[in-house]
Amino acid sequence: MTEKILLGLIVFLVFVLVIVLGIFSYMLFKMFQKQNFISESTETKNYHDDARLKIEQFKNEYAEKQNQNFCVDHSELPAQGNCSISDEAYCELCLTKQDDFKIARKYLNLYLDSKWQELGIYHLEDLGADRLNEILKMKKSIWQKEQVPVLGQRQFKINVEHDKVEEYLCIKVREQDFERTQSLIQKII
Numbered sequence: 071m072t073e074k075i076l077l078g079l080i081v082f083l084v085f086v087l088v089i090v091l092g093i094f095s096y097m098l099f100k101m102f103q104k105q106n107f108i109s110e111s112t113e114t115k116n117y118h119d120d121a122r123l124k125i126e127q128f129k130n131e132y133a134e135k136q137n138q139n140f141c142v143d144h145s146e147l148p149a150q151g152n153c154s155i156s157d158e159a160y161c162e163l164c165l166t167k168q169d170d171f172k173i174a175r176k177y178l179n180l181y182l183d184s185k186w187q188e189l190g191i192y193h194l195e196d197l198g199a200d201r202l203n204e205i206l207k208m209k210k211s212i213w214q215k216e217q218v219p220v221l222g223q224r225q226f227k228i229n230v231e232h233d234k235v236e237e238y239l240c241i242k243v244r245e246q247d248f249e250r251t252q253s254l255i256q257k258i259i
């Protein structure tokens with residue numbers, strides 16, 4: 071009788087053990103599956119980030135290549151900016167900075183020997199893109215045809231009331247060119 075009870079108890083314990091082990095392995099399996107899923111999705115995300123980064127890099131490089139002009143006097147050297155007098159692109163060796171204007175060395179004497187007068191400061195928003203382009207075109211043509219230098223400079227002012235940055239174009243000319251350029255600009259604006 072005692073033997074039978076003992077045997078029953080052992081069978082019962084083995085049964086319980088099997089169930090506990092079963093539940094345990096099932097939980098382990100589920101946990102493993104979940105972890106796998108998480109690492110897989112992280113990998114996918116990383117892959118997307120990598121791809122996006124590469125696309126951005128490519129875009130930036132492409133834009134740089136597009137913008138990369140070369141000096142008009144040194145075809146092998148990249149341009150560092152445009153001369154405020156001639157509008158042509160020049161390299162670091164050819165450009166100087168005078169009172170916030172970039173001036174090519176070959177026009178430095180012209181800049182330093184002239185007396186410059188401010189013709190006007192125009193708010194770009196009021197001026198509009200078309201009239202701005204007209205002014206820049208006039209500036210270029212008067213320089214190329216008559217060697218009359220007109221300095222154009224973008225200036226930025228902070229509008230505190232509207233919390234925005236406003237862009238202005240400041241035009242400077244030589245004393246002797248003042249009236250002529252003034253009448254040309256007045257025709258445009």
Ligand SMILES: [Zn+2]
Nearest residue numbers: 141144161164
């Ligand atoms: Zn150069």
